[in-house]
Amino acid sequence: MPVILEGTGLEIWLCVDGVKSNFDIARTMSVKFGASPDDVMEDVIAFLGDLYARGLIVATSEWKA
Secondary structure (H helix, E strand, O other): OOOOOOHHHHHHHHHOOOOOOHHHHHHHHHHHHOOOHHHHHHHHHHHHHHHHHOOOOOOEOOEOO
């Protein structure tokens, strides 16, 4: 089944490159949406966890499910 991403989910997906850490992605989202990295970190990790659970990303040394 296809996955359609939009809004914040799409923005996070576009940051997933196997190199950026969770914090790097949170920092990018904080700049884009005007919030602190700490405020968006929980959402970033939850979204990455969902992508991982669906088999859409794999864990790297920077991110563990």
